[in-house]
Amino acid sequence: MKMSESPEHNRLPTRALIALALLILPAFEQSCAKAADEPATVWLSSLDLSRMTSGWGRPRVDKSVQDRTMSIAGRKFERGVGTHADSIMYIDLKGGSTRFTAHVGVDDEINGNIGSIEFKIYGDKRLLWQSGVIKAGEPAKKVDVDLAGLKALILMVGSAGDGISYDHADWAEAKFEVTGEKPVALEAPVEEAVILTPKPSPKPRINGARVFGVRPGSPFLFTVAATGERPMEFSAEGLPVGLTLDSKTGRITGSLSRRGQYQVILRAVNALGAVERDFRIVVGDRLALTPPMGWNSWYCFFSSVTDKMMRDAADAMVQTGMINHGYTYVNIDDGWMVKPGSDDPVLGGPVTNSEGQINANGKFPDMKAMTDYIHGKGLKAGLYTSPGPTTCAGFAGSYGHEEQDARRFAEWGFDFLKYDWCSYRRIAKDRSRAELMKPYLVMKAALDKQDRDFIYNLCQYGMGNVWEWGAEVGGHCWRTTGDLGIASSLYRNVINYGFFHAGKEQYAGPGHWNDPDYLLIGHIGWRGSLRPTPLTPNEQYTHVSLWCLLAAPLIFSGDMTKLDEFTLSLLTNDEVIEIDQDPLGRQASRVAQAGETQVWAKDMEDGSKAVGLFNTGEFETKVAARWSDLGVRGKQRVRDLWRQKDIGIFEKEFETDVPRHGVVLVRLFPTRAVAPPAR
Numbered sequence: 314m315k316m317s318e319s320p321e322h323n324r325l326p327t328r329a330l331i332a333l334a335l336l337i338l339p340a341f342e343q344s345c346a347k348a349a350d351e352p353a354t355v356w357l358s359s360l361d362l363s364r365m366t367s368g369w370g371r372p373r374v375d376k377s378v379q380d381r382t383m384s385i386a387g388r389k390f391e392r393g394v395g396t397h398a399d400s401i402m403y404i405d406l407k408g409g410s411t412r413f414t415a416h417v418g419v420d421d422e423i424n425g426n427i428g429s430i431e432f433k434i435y436g437d438k439r440l441l442w443q444s445g446v447i448k449a450g451e452p453a454k455k456v457d458v459d460l461a462g463l464k465a466l467i468l469m470v471g472s473a474g475d476g477i478s479y480d481h482a483d484w485a486e487a488k489f490e491v492t493g494e495k496p497v498a499l500e501a502p503v504e505e506a507v508i509l510t511p512k513p514s515p516k517p518r519i520n521g522a523r524v525f526g527v528r529p530g531s532p533f534l535f536t537v538a539a540t541g542e543r544p545m546e547f548s549a550e551g552l553p554v555g556l557t558l559d560s561k562t563g564r565i566t567g568s569l570s571r572r573g574q575y576q577v578i579l580r581a582v583n584a585l586g587a588v589e590r591d592f593r594i595v596v597g598d599r600l601a602l603t604p605p606m607g608w609n610s611w612y613c614f615f616s617s618v619t620d621k622m623m624r625d626a627a628d629a630m631v632q633t634g635m636i637n638h639g640y641t642y643v644n645i646d647d648g649w650m651v652k653p654g655s656d657d658p659v660l661g662g663p664v665t666n667s668e669g670q671i672n673a674n675g676k677f678p679d680m681k682a683m684t685d686y687i688h689g690k691g692l693k694a695g696l697y698t699s700p701g702p703t704t705c706a707g708f709a710g711s712y713g714h715e716e717q718d719a720r721r722f723a724e725w726g727f728d729f730l731k732y733d734w735c736s737y738r739r740i741a742k743d744r745s746r747a748e749l750m751k752p753y754l755v756m757k758a759a760l761d762k763q764d765r766d767f768i769y770n771l772c773q774y775g776m777g778n779v780w781e782w783g784a785e786v787g788g789h790c791w792r793t794t795g796d797l798g799i800a801s802s803l804y805r806n807v808i809n810y811g812f813f814h815a816g817k818e819q820y821a822g823p824g825h826w827n828d829p830d831y832l833l834i835g836h837i838g839w840r841g842s843l844r845p846t847p848l849t850p851n852e853q854y855t856h857v858s859l860w861c862l863l864a865a866p867l868i869f870s871g872d873m874t875k876l877d878e879f880t881l882s883l884l885t886n887d888e889v890i891e892i893d894q895d896p897l898g899r900q901a902s903r904v905a906q907a908g909e910t911q912v913w914a915k916d917m918e919d920g921s922k923a924v925g926l927f928n929t930g931e932f933e934t935k936v937a938a939r940w941s942d943l944g945v946r947g948k949q950r951v952r953d954l955w956r957q958k959d960i961g962i963f964e965k966e967f968e969t970d971v972p973r974h975g976v977v978l979v980r981l982f983p984t985r986a987v988a989p990p991a992r
Contacts, residue, residue: 352411355495357468357487358394364498365394365402365468368477368802372396377420383483385418385453390485395420398430398480399805400470403501409493410460416453420481423449428479434458435467438932446473453485460489466496467931472809476795477802502973506850509955510882510889513637517541517581519590520887521639524896526595526602526824529570531766534728536691537563538639539581539588540887550578553594564691569596593896599824601768601789603894605729605866607642607695612799612837612870616648616706619676620683623694627687629873636691638885639894642729642768643687644695644868649677650708664709670721671698671709684726695729695768696722700752701736710736711756719759728766732756734773749777750786757787770828770866780817784825790866793817797830799837804852804974807833808929811859812911814900821864821900828866832857835871835880843872850879851975854955855927857883858978861893862901862915862925888954889978892923901925904942910971912938922981923954928971936977937968949981 362372370378377383377395384390393415419428432444434456444454460466470482489496521538533556537547547563553575556567563581575594580587595602608626610618627643630636651674655661659675666672673680684694698718699710711718722730732753741748753771760767771783771791783791794810797803810829821827834853836843848856860867869884876884892915901915901923909930915923922943926936940946951960951967955978960967962984969977 352490352492355410355489355491356392357415357484357489358392360402360404360496360498362394362498364500365396366400366501366801367396368399368472368480368800368805369397372400377422377483378481379420379422381420381422383485384421385416385483385485386450387421388416388453390416390483393483393485393487396470396482396484398470398472398477398482399802399809400482401501402468403499404466404468405497405499406460406463406466407494407496408464409491410463410466410489410496411492412490413456413458413460413466413487414490415456415487416483416485417444417456418447418451418453418483418485419449420483421450423479423481425449426479428481429473429475430480430482431471431473432456432482433467433469433471435469435931436460436463437465449479453483456487469931472805474809476809476813477805501849504850506879508879508882509854510886511957513540513885513887515542515583516586517545517583517588518887519579519581519588520637520890521606522603522894522896523591524593524595524602524823526597526600527569528598528600528766529572529596530568530764533565533567533569534688534691534693535565536636536641537565537579537581538637539563540634540637541581542583542585545581545583548580548582549592550580551575552577562691569594572596600766601826602823603896603898604826604864605642605768605770605790605868606640606890606894607644607693607729607868608640608873609644609646609695609731609831609868609870611646612831612833613843613872614648615646615838616708618645618648620678623683624686626873627690627692629876630692631690633873633876633881635881635884638887638890640867640869640884642693642695642868644697644729644731646697646731647704647706647733648708649673649696650698650704650710652708653703665714665717668717669714670717671711671714674708680725688726693728694726695731696727697731697733699733699735699737700756701734701738701740703736705733705735712737712740715756716759716762719756719763722760722767723763723765726765729768729770730756730760731770731772734776744777746777746782749773749779750782753786753788761787780820780827783820789824790826790828792830793827794829797833799833799839799847801847803833803847804849804855807848807852807856807859808927811863812903814863815903818900818902821898823896823898826864826866827900829860829863831868831870832860832884833870834883835869835877836875837871843875846871849974851972853883854978855974855976857889858925858955858976859913859927861889862913862923862978864893864895864898864900864915867893886955886957888952888957888980892917892954892978892980905939910934910936912936912942914938914943917980920983924967924979924981926969926971926977926979928973928975931973933970933972933975935968936971937966938979939966940964943981945981945983948984950984952980952982954978954980
């Protein structure tokens with residue numbers, strides 16, 4: 314039988330069909346109308362989650378950030394998005410979404426560890442909903458937000474201000490009610506990299522540190538940092554016996570045996586003019602009288618660093634002119650030693666020599682020749698090791714042969730040691746203060762026996778409140794926080810780690826500095842290759858400004874051979890660097906905080922104030938620095954330090970627009986009334 318044919322008894326009369334249709338049609342039309350009125354459900358997990366940032370791991374579809382079934386306070390959820398603070402997602406609602414609902418909280422997978430987070434939802438630049446702080450084990454909070462008429466949405470998870478450890482966040486059962494076009498995930502806003510720093514004048518200008526410490530008898534090396542057209546002639550008045558100044562290069566070398574302070578006047582002259590500047594040499598037991606400035610290999614080359622990379626970095630520091638702004642140290646991080654047990658002919662071999670001194674691996678065939686090369690550029694050399702048996706990357710540490718290693722470091726000609734806790738955790742009996750201090754005291758005693766100076770950088774991530782005792786063990790600077798890392802949440806780490814220093818200003822000063830990790834701008838290591846920093850231009854201005862206000866070491870850790878004009882402008886603004894290198898050595902303190910804005914202020918040696926106005930929010934906003942908060946009175950001349958220009962004279966307060974994730978860095982100079990002329 315053909316498909317078009319059918320038995321006669323299966324056919325209905327035409328009139329019966331029409332009658333049946335008339336009965337069904339109204340109900341069908343009503344059902345269609347009802348369906349058209351009902352919103353469709355679009356799950357958050359169906360959007361492009363590659364657009365959502367995560368402070369650790371990556372966002373997961375219908376799973377926790379560790380790829381498990383989502384669970385909040387014992388309640389299981391089958392759908393949603395698992396992420397980790399700090400996290401942010403931008404969404405174009407396309408005008409079609411009417412409601413967003415979810416259950417949010419800390420996922421149970423943290424297994425009893427402490428985690429605390431805060432969820433926020435913004436719509437069209439307005440805060441629509443916030444959870445308040447949610448801690449591990451607390452029940453999920455219900456989200457129900459009206460989106461009618463809104464165009465854009467931002468979903469945020471913050472760390473609640475206590476770091477991001479174990480901040481596993483769930484947007485459980487998160488969904489949109491949609492009556493029109495479906496929402497779409499967006500990339501973060503794109504900013505133009507605007508260079509604010511003017512080019513240096515061709516006239517001579519002396520930059521960098523105004524004070525320098527050295528131990529009696531140690532080799533002295535200081536390069537006068539000066540910008541201006543070359544050739545340039547250098548000279549000095551009051552230079553103590555034992556030191557000589559190279560008039561062509563500006564390098565001061567020699568040795569001083571007598572303790573004391575020496576006041577020197579440095580001069581620089583070129584065809585366009587002359588300049589002079591006071592310089593103080595302090596011969597005694599204190600080093601690092603201003604925060605160290607330089608470069609470290611870790612965040613661009615990790616443990617693959619080589620001799621050639623170090624020499625290339627030194628070359629670049631001179632060729633780019635960074636040396637003319639005060640940058641001094643070229644430092645190897647992890648990966649230069651022998652790797653115990655390795656059968657790689659380059660990395661393996663005897664860990665120590667016949668005298669028990671540590672050996673370099675095949676990537677560094679002649680350490681002394683390398684440091685001589687760096688010194689020949691007017692720069693200093695630094696290296697890294699661990700008090701434990703191995704380093705973080707598994708290379709040989711200094712445990713058990715600290716004195717031999719210190720002697721080797723001195724013989725090689727190094728000037729800086731980063732001492733990283735790493736495997737010493739297996740040696741320490743506990744985390745008591747005495748056990749935390751012990752390995753650093755041992756290496757400091759060994760360094761002090763050498764005939765050259767070492768800047769001593771304690772790297773142990775803030776354990777035991779190291780800022781309270783770092784100077785006691787001889788540290789010149791100490792890591793106060795964990796690693797900044799290179800994840801897409803780098804900005805949140807910058808502000809969390811930077812603002813973490815509020816209240817710790819009493820522990821920073823000449824010879825002892827709080828260290829919140831390196832400057833991660835330019836090209837840094839990123840999933841096995843070098844890529845531009847994930848920080849936006851405004852975030853990079855915030856990063857450098859905050860580190861200078863904190864009087865932190867200015868150690869750049871991007872690729873020195875890939876410095877673009879924007880990055881170089883961030884690193885070489887002399888008026889900004891002056892804030893970091895001020896001889897008074899004060900760390901800024903937080904003087905005001907309101908919502909997502911903060912004001913930090915730093916006393917300067919000349920009586921002026923350096924002030925940073927920060928906006929950590931998602932939208933441009935006004936921020937005010939009030940004289941009552943700053944402890945100043947009367948008229949103040951306000952100077953924009955990034956633009957290097959005066960803004961005007963202000964009374965009582967200075968208020969300005971600060972961009973998203975941005976900063977305005979100014980310096981306030983008191984104005985004094987001018988007496989009328991005598992008659």
